[in-house]
Structures are given as C-alpha cells and as structure tokens.
Amino acid sequence: MARHVVAPVGDIPAGECKLVSIAGRAIVVFNVGGEFFALNNRCPHRGGSLALGKLTGLVESPQPGEYCYSRRGEIIRCPWHAWEFDIRTGRSWCDPQRLRARQYAVSVEPGAKLVEGPYKAETFPVSVENDYVVVEA
Amino acid sequence: MNIELKQPLRAAKSKLAIVDCDIHPRATLEDLRPYLSNHWWHYIQTYGLRPRHGHVKGYPFPKPTPLASRRDSWPPGGQPASDLDFTREQHLDFYGIEHGILNPLAPSGQGDQNADLSAALAFAINEWQTADWVRREPRLKASVVVPYEDAEASVKEIRRRAGDRDFAHVLLLSRTSEALGRRRYWPIFEAAVEAGLPVGVHVFGYSGWAMTGTGWPSFYLEEGVENATTTQTLIASMIMEGVFERYRDLKVVLIETGFGWLPALGWRLDKHWERMRDEVPHLKRPPSEYLREHFWVSTQPMEETDKPEQLIDVMKWIGFDRLLFASDYPHWDFDDPFVSLPPSLSEAQRRAVYADNARALYRLG
Amino acid sequence: MPMTADGLHSIDCDVHPTVPDIKALFPYLDEVWRESIETRGILSLESTSYPRNAPITARPDWRGANGQAATGVAEIGRQVFDRWQSSIAICNCLYGVQLVTNEDMAVAFTRALNDWMVKEWLDRDERLRASIVVPMQNVESAVEEIERCAKDRRFVQILVLAMQEAPLGRRQFWPIYAAAERHKLPLGIHAGSSYRHPVTALGWPTYYVEDYLAQAQGFQSQVASLISEGVFTKFPALKVVLMESGVTWVPGFLWRFSKYWRGLRSEVPWVDRPPDEIMRAHFRLTLQPFDAPAAPDLVERAIEHLRCDDMLLYSSDFPHWQFDGDDPVPAGIPAALRRKILVENPVATYDRLNG
Secondary structure, three states: OOEEEEEEHHHOOOOOEEEEEEOOEEEEEEEEOOEEEEEEOEOOOOOOEHHHOEEEEEEEOOOOOOOEEEEEEEEEEOOOOOOEEEOOOOEEOOOOOOOEOOEEEEEEEEHHHHOOOOOEEOOOOOOOOOEEEEEEO | OOOOOOOOOOOOOOOOOEEEEEEOOOOOHHHHHHHOOHHHHHHHHHOOOOOOOOOOOOOOOOOOOHHHEOOOOOOOOOOOOOOHHHHHHHHHHOOOEEEEEEOOOOOOOOOOOOHHHHHHHHHHHHHHHHHHHHOOOOOEEEEEEOOOOOHHHHHHHHHHHOOOOOEEEEEEEOOOOOOOOOHHHHHHHHHHHHOOOOEEEEOOOOOOOOOEOOEOOOOHHHHHHHHHHHHHHHHHHHHHOOHHHHOOOOOEEEEOOOOOOHHHHHHHHHHHHHHOHHHOOOOOOOHHHHHHHHEEEEOOOOOOOOOHHHHHHHHHHHOOOOEEOOOOEOEOOOOOOOOOOOOOOOHHHHHHHHHHHHHHHHOOO | OOOEEOOEEOEEEEEOOOOOOHHHHHHHOOHHHHHHHHHHOOOOOOOOOOOOOOHHHOOHHHOOOOOOOOOOHHHHHHHHHHHOOOOEEEEOOOOOHHHOOOHHHHHHHHHHHHHHHHHHHHOOOOOEEEEEEOOOOOHHHHHHHHHHHHOOOOEEEEEEEEEOOOOOOOHHHHHHHHHHHHOOOOEEEEEEEOOOOOOEOOEOOOOHHHHHHHHHHHHHHHHHHHHHOOHHHHOOOOOEEEEOOOOOOHHHHHHHHHHHHHHHHHHOOOOOOOHHHHHHHHEEEEOOOOOOOOOHHHHHHHHHHHOOOOOEEOOOOOOOOOOOOOOOOOOOOOHHHHHHHHHHHHHHHOHHHHO
16 A cells, blocks of 8 residues: 555545546545545446546435435445445445445645655645645555 | 546456447437428427326436436536447447447337327437438447337338338337237237337336336336336237237347346246136247247346346346347446456357347347 | 145145125125115126136136135135145135225125124134235225224234235325234235226236236235335334235346345435345245246245245145145245245244234
C-alpha cells in the first residue's frame, strides 16, 4: 500500500466525486459533507462504475407504510443494477455481511507536508498553499 | 456528479464473438416525423399515444431509473440509445459485438388503444430503424415492429419487410390483450413463417387487464416478477392452442423474460396435459416437446441462483442450443457480456450461447 | 401403500370433501337464504376451477355411482385412513362460495359451509381437521368468521383461493392476518379462482387445462404480494401454506424475485431480508401435485433446488387425480426427507395439531 495524492480538495466539492486511477485501479473518491471516502470503482455485483452512480439517502422502514429517510447523499447506487452501497463503509444494503465495495483509506493533507514526500502525486504538482486528498491503495 | 465521462479503465478485449439479441434504440417523435402522414402527426400532437394504462408520460409502476436506463448510458444532449455513435463507442465497439438485434420499445405504439395509430407508428419505426441504424451500421439488424392487436395490419407490415435482410425478426410484446395462442394472432405467425422470420416476444406491453390473475400489485418489484409469470401464460397458450401444430416452422424468441422458471413450466405443462389430453386433441405430442423445438430464450436478465450448479442445471434442462446472449442495452438491469455468463461453461457452450445459436437462428453471415 | 415413516403416521394436508348438492347446505342457512335459493333458482355454487367431470376433479376409481367423489366421510376414511394410513387429514372444501358477489349472501353461504363441515365431517370422524373458509368479499365479516370458527380447535387453518379480487398482500386484508396470527392459524391459499379477474394477465384462456395451469402463476403473484407488501414484517408469526400449487416453480421464482429485490430494495424498505429467506421461513407447500416427470433423479434435483427441508407438507389431494397407483409420494423424494414431509413438517406448521 502506498499513499497517493489524487486531487486538491477543491476539485471534489461536497456532494461530488472524482474517478481516479491509482496503480492501475479505478478508485472513486466521494466528498460527503467535507469528509472524504474512497471505494473501488467497480461494483462488486457485476462491475458497473460506481463513479457514474446516483447518490441518494437511505430509506428504511420499521413497518410497511412508514418511511424513515436519513443520510442524504451517503448511499451510492450502482448505475447498472441499482445496488445500494454505504459510502462510509462500502457495505451493500442488500447483503451487508457478504458483499461490499472495497474501501480505501482517505485523508486530507496540507500541501506543505506533502512536498516532503514520499507521496505520489498522480497528475499534477503539489503546492504548499493547498490541501490535498490522499488515498492509500 | 462532476465526472468526465470517459470509458472505464479497462480495455475491450475479447476473442469471443458476441451476438447481442436485445438492444433498445430509442426514437423521439421527431425522428419518426418523416415517416408519418400529416394526419397521424397531428393526431399524435393532439391526442397522443394512449397505452392501456392511463399515463401520458410514465407507467403504472415507475421504473427505478429515468427511462429504465443505466445511468451511464446518456449521451451528451440525448436520451439513452438515441445516438448511434455513442452506442457504438459505449457498447458495440467496447464489447466487440459482432451483431446486435434492435428491439425498439418506445415510442412504437404497440398495444395503443388506437390500432390505426399503432399501425402508423409501426411503419414509421421500422423505416427509422433501417434508415438511422441498420443502413449506417452493418452490425445491426432491425425488428419488424407490428401493431399486433390488428392482425391484418400486422400481416401487411410483415409482408412489406419480407425479404429485406435488414430485418431479423417480427417483434411482439408479451402482454397482449389476449394470450398469444389465441387465433386472432395466428395470421401474424403465418406471415412470419411465410417471410422466414422468427417471432420475438419481448416483455412488457399493457394488456388492459390487471397485471395478475388476482388483481393489481403495488410495486415495480412485483412487475419484475410478473414479467416471468405472464410469459409462462403466453407459452402455455401458444402450445395448448396448437399454434405449433399449425405452424411447424414457427420460431419464437423470448426476450428479457428470464429463463430460470422455464424447465419447471415444461414439467407442469406436461403433467397436466397428460391428465387432460382429451380437451386438446389437436396436440400430438407432449407440450415440452413443442417448447424444446420452437422456443429460444435470451439470457438477460441472467439468473442469480443460490449455487452455481443450479444455474448449470437449468441451462442444461433448457438446452445450451436454446440460449441467446442478450445485454438489454441501455436498460438498468443490463448484462455485461464479459461477466454475465457463468465461468464454468465449456468453450463450446460459451460459443453457442454468445454467438452460434443466434447466428443460426437469425441467419447472420 | 401406507404413508408412514419410522412407524409414524402421516398427516394429509389437503383433502377435498365435496358438497353433493346445494341442498346439503340448507340445514345451515337461514330461511331468508333457503327461500331465495329456491325462488331464484340458484342451482349451485360449483366453480369452473374444478368442473365436475373434468379428469383432475376426481380419479375415476374414486368416483361414486353418480360420478362424484368424496361426498361423505366413509370415502375419505377408506382411502386416506384405511389405505394410506394417515392419522389426520385436513379438509379444504372448494365449493365456490368465493364466487358470490352479494356480501350478505356470501357470508351466509360461507358460514353454512363451515357449519356443514363441522356437522357432516368433523363430528363424524375425529381424525379429520378443516380449514375455515372465509368470505373475502368483506374483510370484517372474514375476521368475524375466523373468530367464530376458531373456537372449535378442529379448525386448523384459514382457506382462501389463489386468485381473487386483489393480491393477498394488500393492506385491506391485514385484519385477516391479524386474526390468523392471534389464533395461530396458518393462512392456507388453495388453487382456484373467484374469477373477479380473468385467470391470467392476458385475459381469458380458451381451455380448462390453461385455467388449471394458470394457478401456478396465481401462486407466484400471491407470494410476491405477501412478501413485497411486508406482511411478514407486520405479522412475524404468520405462516402461509400453498396448496395444490405444483411446487417446482418455487426455485426459479425465488431466484428472480431476490435478484430484483437487491436492486429495488428501497421501494419496499420494510422487506428487511432477501425474499427467498422470507419464503423459506414463512411458506410451506403441500406435496401434490409435484410438477416433474416420473424421473427420480430429476425429482431429487428439483428438491435440492428448493434448499429447504422444512418446506414440503405431505398431501394426497384426494380425490383430485394427480397420480396413478397407490403412492402419493413421487419417486425420487430423498428417504431422509420422507419423515419430515409426512409427519414433522405438518406438525411444525399446524399449531393446533399439537393438541
């Protein structure tokens, strides 16, 4: 595992995501209200691209006819078969025990720290003034 | 979602020939305008399409995604599968598809309350398929869309297209106002056989009856289940009514119906026919024999069994020569050609399902 | 051939007493209805779900001199108890009271049918049990009938038909499931229709055999409805028995249903586990007919695909003609399952069989 600088934080506004390539893997980085999460882009069901999916909230129900809505924007639905994945944990909602999207650790690091290395910046130079999203993969 | 839509980061590599038996090109009404008379253009603008369900836009059971399509299948400025170039890039070229069969669903007017409107739209959408898709892309074949509730008009449309190699099959929908075995539909089968064309039966359509024999369900999830049950009904009807005794050369392709339920249907048909043979003396053989000889079924939506061997059992019971790979591009429950078939199939079985069966059935060069 | 296992006698979960004539119900009808029947010339409530002389309706060697079968306890006794040596049989009467459109008439006929069942059958042979036929024409009346009949512990189940006015999962029917759960009575769904809709989504078929075949689709629609509507979230103790459904449709149905649920979960968020888990936990199926060829290997494979040893309940479906010979259990049922099917699963399903 190595740490990769994937984007300045400004490149991924809240509610958006960015598809990046790290060591040949497609990884999607989400910004959920200022927190960053990274999942393997490939849906574990049949390989749809999660970066192209739809962000929704979570609908749960204790009883038929009752709808409890929470966690707006924290569920990614695969663009293909609409499976729901919790961005925070990578777990699928239909089979949380067995099926999940692979997660990667994400942090935000100040540019000043990054220029010292040994980080890999994939596509752009790191500037000491900005913060950057760093994914461990 | 702020993404640059470039292709996902894997190369299209396949030594496998693939024939995709279910692609849904989408026309706008403007696309069909050149092929519609002023009367029908005015009619559509004024009274609109009126399927037997009451919605002007939409359906009794809303789809899970807009236009029931994959979220990544929208070309810039257009609707899913409306743009040939985009379809080539995202689908035909990406997967190395050798041939694709087009089954246009909307706005085909099939099953509209106004049968004459259906006939006008069928003509238009058939012209559009050839002009905008098939003549520009040699890998594609069109369907002869027909206004199936009007057998005479359907026969006319089939005869118009007979001999035109741009067309692969006649397209019907599964939820017709009577089950397809009923005699009012037989002229369609006769014309198809005469033209040397299989008949494709794709799920959906609106029969005008409740969606089940016990009334209306509540959820789209249930409609998903009912696409299988209504197909079971139409198969039983076609067989029991003796369609295949009358039309020995008729070939029927079940499209997007699923297939996990098919062997058990054959068993049930045989068992109860055996008991009540005297009611249907025109049948000379067990129903499952007609099923085996006259029906093909597309693989999408691929069954997800509990254990892999169950899927292989089912495929064996149906016959590997009867299965036709289909993607259902661009719909949301799309099957990716690279990952949808069980990995344990032999090379010969893969070749059959991916391409050979369809090449033989549709006489593709 | 005795239907026993390890010395234990089977429980036959589906036999059909036949109402010989509408007049048989007269002693159990108020004068208003007796007179109405005579004045209006209401001849019968027989249903075309089982035409009297259709082969499936009765095996030839079980028909009496007048062509009917199972019109009296002695007939069931001879076959089910003496010959097959079951210890208990559950009676499901299919006289078409569900066809009646007038709610009051429906209630009258349904009560009469249940009373007739008690007097002519349960009182005459202590080995018999029965399902409470309910007037689905009016849900309140159906609940009242359950409360009335449940006092008699020989009623062990509630009986509805596979095809009726609306799918069984719909909320309007929930008071019935509340009553069922309260009294620990399974909901028994039996093949047949009240014909409020054509038997298929594609209208009326031509042949009777298609009507009978269509029942399997009716069962699929009902299971999909009961699960999708969250009936088992609301009534976690409710059990459902599918009777005369054909059985082998189940695996293919569940693969598809579960597959779609995985993507569509948020439409029915109260469905908190995969549909196939819910079906295996809450649904049971009677054995006859078992839709499969007479090929033991295939039968065994089909049972494996079910993946639930608890699901099948022995039934003969007497006097319906589902098999020839003397053995209601199809060849190929694994020996290890025999005792479960014949005895243990029925006992586990029907609380009231435990005394």
